[in-house]
Amino acid sequence: MIDIESLKFDEQGLIPTVVQDAVTKQVLTLAYMNRESLKISMEKGLTCFWSRSRQELWLKGETSGNYQHIVSITADCDNDALVVLVEPDGPACHTGTTSCFTKPLWESEERSEFSLQALMTLIEGRKTEKKEGSYTTYLFEKGLDKILKKVGEESTEVIIAGKADDKAETIYEISDLTYHLLVLMIQMGISLEDIHRELASRHVIDHKIKQEKMTK
Numbered sequence: 461m462i463d464i465e466s467l468k469f470d471e472q473g474l475i476p477t478v479v480q481d482a483v484t485k486q487v488l489t490l491a492y493m494n495r496e497s498l499k500i501s502m503e504k505g506l507t508c509f510w511s512r513s514r515q516e517l518w519l520k521g522e523t524s525g526n527y528q529h530i531v532s533i534t535a536d537c538d539n540d541a542l543v544v545l546v547e548p549d550g551p552a553c554h555t556g557t558t559s560c561f562t563k564p565l566w567e568s569e570e571r572s573e574f575s576l577q578a579l580m581t582l583i584e585g586r587k588t589e590k591k592e593g594s595y596t597t598y599l600f601e602k603g604l605d606k607i608l609k610k611v612g613e614e615s616t617e618v619i620i621a622g623k624a625d626d627k628a629e630t631i632y633e634i635s636d637l638t639y640h641l642l643v644l645m646i647q648m649g650i651s652l653e654d655i656h657r658e659l660a661s662r663h664v665i666d667h668k669i670k671q672e673k674m675t676k
Contacts, residue, residue, distance in 0.1 A: 464498060468540040474510060475542055478554065482531040482545040486577045489560040491520075494540065498533075503624050505530050505546060510602035524548030553648060557584045558651045576642070577652060584646055609648055610640045626629055 461514050467477050481488055491509040497517050500508040507528040511518040520570075521527030526540040528546035534543055553560040562585040586596035612639040616676065621629040646649070 461534060461537070464495060466539055467498075467535060467542075468538065469494065470540075474512075477505060477509065477542045477544055479528060479544050479546055481653060482547055482621050483653055484577045486559055486560070486581070487561055488528075488546070488548065498542075501530060501544075502533070507546060520552075521549060524550065526552070528552070548651070548653060551651070555588055556649060557558075557588060557646075558586075558653075562588055566602060578641075580642055580646065580652060583642055587646060596643060599640075600647065604647055607640065611637070611644055614640050 467475055471495045475494075475498070476489050477493050479488045479491065491507075492512060493508070494510045497508040497510050500517070500519070504577065507520045507530060509518045509520065510516075527549045528544075529549070530548060530613055531545040533542055533544050547557075547605045551558050553562075559581060562581055564585065580620065586594050587600045592599070597611065614633065617633040618630065618637050621633045645655075
């Protein structure tokens with residue numbers, strides 16, 4: 461472990477801090493810490509930053525409730541930047557999105573790798589930065605009732621395809637359903653991490669039930 465005093469803060473006494481989801485590895489935000497906010501972060505186990513616009517300490521989540529529970533803090537090779545892995549209680553961005561980074565600038569078609577988190581980010585971008593002609597933007601503009609209607613329709617399509625024992629069609633319809641579920645999640649402020657926690661808690665319960673059955 462290195463010491464705080466070995467870190468290199470800039471002329472304003474700040475060090476850039478990249479905040480990353482400990483589970484999904486998604487980059488959530490870029491903020492700045494000074495010595496005091498870093499010490500508070502380490503003492504509380506919650507991210508605390510220095511607000512350059514307000515010129516004051518800022519405990520993330522103090523107002524919104526979207527605290528970021530720190531898993532680890534790591535410095536780079538030059539000791540002049542930090543990466544903080546967190547378990548977030550809610551969106552990182554003040555706009556309500558999971559991550560502050562929702563505006564794609566460029567992406568290689570050959571090298572881009574698909575992930576649910578990347579798709580979530582793309583969908584979030586269609587909500588915050590409305591794109592004319594986008595079906596996703598259309599769903600957000602129509603609102604919750606329209607999104608729920610589509611989830612219901614796609615669920616029915618999955619059932620029909622599954623009942624027909626058509627594997628290819630079932631995969632296609634499950635993909636459609638998954639997409640609309642992601643739209644619903646973003647509309648309601650639900651993250652992949654929220655689902656991850658819920659499934660993890662059920663896994664523990666299921667494990668306990670199996671253990672109980674084995675001991676009877």
